[in-house]
Amino acid sequence: MSPAPEDRGLLRLTTCGSVDDGKSTLIGRLLFDTRSILVDTLSAIERTSQKRGLSAVDLSLLTDGLVAEREQGITIDVAYRYFSTGTRKFIIADAPGHEQYTRNMVTAASTADLAVILVDARKGVLPQTRRHSYIAKLMGIRHIVVAVNKMDLVAYDRAVFERITAEYRAFADAAGLRDVVFIPMSALDGDMVVDRGEAMPWYAGPTLLDVLHATPAMQGEAVDRPLRFPVQYVCRVHDAGLAENAVVDASRAGAGYRGFMGRVASGEVRPGDAVRVLPSGRETRVKSVELMGQALDRAVVQQSVTIVLDEEVDISRGDMIVRADGAPEATKQLDAMVCWLSETPLDRARKYVVRHTTRETKAAVASIEYRIDIHTAGETPATELRMNDIARVRFKLAQPVFADAYTACRATGAFIVIDESTNNTVGAGMVL
Amino acid sequence: MATNATASARSHLDWLEDEAIYILREVAGQCSNPVLLFSGGKDSICLLRLAEKAFRPGRFPFPLLHIDTGHNYAEVTDFRDRRAAELGERLIVRSVEDSMKRGTVVLKTPTESRNKHQSVTLLEAIEEFGFDCCIGGARRDEEKARAKERIMSFRDEFGQWDPKNQRPELWDLYNARVFKGENIRAFPISNWTELDVWQYIEREGLALPSIYFAHTRPVVRRGGALVPVTPLTPPRDGDAVVDLSVRFRTVGDITCTAPVESDADTVAKIVAETAATTITERGATRLDDQTSEASMEQRKKEGYF
Numbered sequence: 001m002s003p004a005p006e007d008r009g010l011l012r013l014t015t016c017g018s019v020d021d022g023k024s025t026l027i028g029r030l031l032f033d034t035r036s037i038l039v040d041t042l043s044a045i046e047r048t049s050q051k052r053g054l055s056a057v058d059l060s061l062l063t064d065g066l067v068a069e070r071e072q073g074i075t076i077d078v079a080y081r082y083f084s085t086g087t088r089k090f091i092i093a094d095a096p097g098h099e100q101y102t103r104n105m106v107t108a109a110s111t112a113d114l115a116v117i118l119v120d121a122r123k124g125v126l127p128q129t130r131r132h133s134y135i136a137k138l139m140g141i142r143h144i145v146v147a148v149n150k151m152d153l154v155a156y157d158r159a160v161f162e163r164i165t166a167e168y169r170a171f172a173d174a175a176g177l178r179d180v181v182f183i184p185m186s187a188l189d190g191d192m193v194v195d196r197g198e199a200m201p202w203y204a205g206p207t208l209l210d211v212l213h214a215t216p217a218m219q220g221e222a223v224d225r226p227l228r229f230p231v232q233y234v235c236r237v238h239d240a241g242l243a244e245n246a247v248v249d250a251s252r253a254g255a256g257y258r259g260f261m262g263r264v265a266s267g268e269v270r271p272g273d274a275v276r277v278l279p280s281g282r283e284t285r286v287k288s289v290e291l292m293g294q295a296l297d298r299a300v301v302q303q304s305v306t307i308v309l310d311e312e313v314d315i316s317r318g319d320m321i322v323r324a325d326g327a328p329e330a331t332k333q334l335d336a337m338v339c340w341l342s343e344t345p346l347d348r349a350r351k352y353v354v355r356h357t358t359r360e361t362k363a364a365v366a367s368i369e370y371r372i373d374i375h376t377a378g379e380t381p382a383t384e385l386r387m388n389d390i391a392r393v394r395f396k397l398a399q400p401v402f403a404d405a406y407t408a409c410r411a412t413g414a415f416i417v418i419d420e421s422t423n424n425t426v427g428a429g430m431v432l
Numbered sequence: 433m434a435t436n437a438t439a440s441a442r443s444h445l446d447w448l449e450d451e452a453i454y455i456l457r458e459v460a461g462q463c464s465n466p467v468l469l470f471s472g473g474k475d476s477i478c479l480l481r482l483a484e485k486a487f488r489p490g491r492f493p494f495p496l497l498h499i500d501t502g503h504n505y506a507e508v509t510d511f512r513d514r515r516a517a518e519l520g521e522r523l524i525v526r527s528v529e530d531s532m533k534r535g536t537v538v539l540k541t542p543t544e545s546r547n548k549h550q551s552v553t554l555l556e557a558i559e560e561f562g563f564d565c566c567i568g569g570a571r572r573d574e575e576k577a578r579a580k581e582r583i584m585s586f587r588d589e590f591g592q593w594d595p596k597n598q599r600p601e602l603w604d605l606y607n608a609r610v611f612k613g614e615n616i617r618a619f620p621i622s623n624w625t626e627l628d629v630w631q632y633i634e635r636e637g638l639a640l641p642s643i644y645f646a647h648t649r650p651v652v653r654r655g656g657a658l659v660p661v662t663p664l665t666p667p668r669d670g671d672a673v674v675d676l677s678v679r680f681r682t683v684g685d686i687t688c689t690a691p692v693e694s695d696a697d698t699v700a701k702i703v704a705e706t707a708a709t710t711i712t713e714r715g716a717t718r719l720d721d722q723t724s725e726a727s728m729e730q731r732k733k734e735g736y737f
Contacts, residue, residue, distance in 0.1 A: 007443040077595065079579040080572050082625050086707075089444040091623055103600060110602040232457040235490040257489060263454045263604075292485045303442070304453035304486070317461045341600045355605055358461060416605045423609040425599045 008088035011217050014108040015094055016132035017118030022149045026187035027081060027094055028059025033194035036083035078108045088213060102388035103341045106428055109139035113217050116145045121154045125167045131374050137177055138337060140410050143215050144180045145208065152186040156199045181211050223301050226326030227267035228412045230357035231319045235259040259306040260315055265411035267323060270298040274324040277313055278402045283324050285310040318359035320402045330400035335432045338393040342426035346385035354395060356415040361399035368393050406430035445632055452620035454604060455583055456486040459565055459618045460493040462608040466565035470496040472512035472641055473683045475569030475621060478629055481636050482620060495522040499553045501546040502529045503664055503686045511641040526557040545687040555591045558615060565608060565616040573625045583622050589613035627706045634699045646679045646697040657690040
């Protein structure tokens with residue numbers, strides 16, 4: 001194949017805003033102007049637009065989802081959309097903006113490198129803008145784009161844009177949001193989304209697509225951290241026929257081939273590296289890093305590989321291979337910000353299961369420190385936790401986990417809470 | 433290359449591959465009796481390569497399963513058998529025709545598409561073997577109703593998908609827990625587009641059934657789609673049969689899979705054509721999805737893959 005001149009990998013983003021902010025139109029516009037909407041899809045929404053008596057094609061229909069939602073006229077779930085510019089692939093997690101759907105935004109934000117927060121130019125910074133920004137910060141999104149949309153409805157007035165920018169900046173500084181870019185736009189007409197348009201010559205900054213292209217993806221940032229390699233699966237081969245695929249000759253090692261399979265959660269790993277295995281604490285060296293019979297000279301963050309160790313060490317799923325001189329502490333207590341996701345409130349008398357990386361343990365709530373008032377970001381005392389609540393909670397664990405602070409490393413700082421009586425995922429936690 | 437570990441910048445295909453391998457290993461780590469659905473189609477061919485990367489030098493921790501409608505192209509079922517044998521992995525085939533004999537599938541007309549009836553046979557196979565997870569090659573970009581599908585999607589004991597009752601899925605902490613009788617559908621290539629699939633096939637040099645490549649075939653034009661002339665889909669009165677250079681973009685049941693006009697006879701040409709294409713995969717080639725805008729959602733609720 002003729003590879004793209006430069007492959008800038010993949011960026012994941014989330015869009016926050018309500019229907020009224022023109023969020024669906026913005027996503028439709030991004031897909032349309034990057035030629036990611038295809039003829040048959042377009043003709044389907046043209047038909048629907050006509051049926052509804054609209055004069056122009058309503059791009060927001062592109063993200064119109066399930067029948068169940070259309071019946072209620074709302075969006076009930078996170079939807080994933082894809083577009084590519086030829087040099088970079090983008091995944092949009094589109095979260096509904098309604099107040100009662102905090103859990104959806106938390107879900108969408110959990111995998112995003114960047115958040116686009118929509119502000120209606122006519123309305124300025126609203127309580128929901130603050131709410132979206134708070135959640136983006138909480139979920140560890142480092143790059144924020146404030147899209148001041150509907151500039152066409154305020155006559156493309158520079159003063160309006162600058163007023164909203166100043167207002168948001170004051171709030172963002174207080175909230176600790178650092179990398180914030182402001183873009184005036186009209187998603188309806190397409191100005192400053194993919195194309196600059198003619199309407200706002202006074203704005204010299206980047207378009208939305210420019211920012212999406214330039215933003216580093218997360219994997220770049222976690223390379224400098226020490227190795228974390230949660231073991232997903234252990235591959236044991238005694239069968240000489242299959243072992244011909246192995247880098248390490250299985251017939252040589254008495255016990256056969258043993259490969260530890262997983263995805264690098266942070267840092268990197270190379271053959272010869274000194275590592276420690278948790279929870280046993282055994283120290284040894286990496287013999288090889290490989291995939292499908294091919295030896296690699298290293299594996300970096302987010303890379304799925306198989307690690308073979310120098311010595312025979314007893315390791316199973318849920319264990320973690322870490323850099324010997326930079327190991328996390330094993331802890332049987334988690335202090336975390338928790339978003340409750342279930343319609344059934346948290347029951348302090350009950351036991352839950354916490355899944356952290358590939359490790360599971362029974363857990364109970366030791367204390368609820370406070371709940372966050374999502375409108376003011378203020379702390380209020382709390383004794384219970386209901387759906388969409390965000391609170392600081394302390395869990396006691398039956399078995400230790402090897403956690404980092406969520407702000408330092410998402411992959412080893414995040415956990416979910418599972419209710420064993422339903423098997424449902426009922427909570428999402430960020431380790432403090 | 434996938435294994436070019438010296439480059440710190442990972443390409444989008446590297447990222448997609450890493451994610452898919454991670455998902456396959458999560459299935460292996462969390463589920464006690466999973467199965468991988470392999471049809472001989474391009475998406476499940478990618479899944480097999482990803483499973484090799486995930487589990488070699490070991491065996492796959494799951495067998496392969498094909499639900500055969502009895503209306504598949506011979507090129508595809510031959511390929512299916514050959515590929516499973518090459519890999520040395522166990523292939524289970526269960527057929528819609530057996531469900532018809534049992535009376536669990538009843539066709540309204542003898543020529544009716546058997547595509548939607550695969551759900552019944554799949555659920556019967558799940559029950560027969562006690563599978564707790566089916567790994568499939570579905571992608572979110574294929575169709576509207578799939579855009580909200582989870583990576584690990586929960587199905588109740590009737591195989592039903594309830595869009596209002598799906599588990600929140602955060603970070604890469606997938607929850608594949610089920611009670612007996614329930615199961616998970618796992619989609620490792622959820623985040624891939626059709627173009628990603630073709631680019632991956634090219635990068636990995638994967639073999640495909642011949643009908644994916646341009647060939648001359650008698651077809652009739654009907655409702656904007658090309659209908660191949662086969663014993664199952666004979667021309668109707670007044671149809672003009674023409675020989676065209678066509679290729680298939682999907683290779684499902686003969687009665688509902690249409691080819692597109694194309695001269696692309698190599699993977700590289702298909703990649704180029706896909707990059708420039710202007711019609712979505714299912715829109716162009718799946719005759720059944722056009723029945724109604726919501727038809728996929730309906731079939732998924734009934735247990736369709």
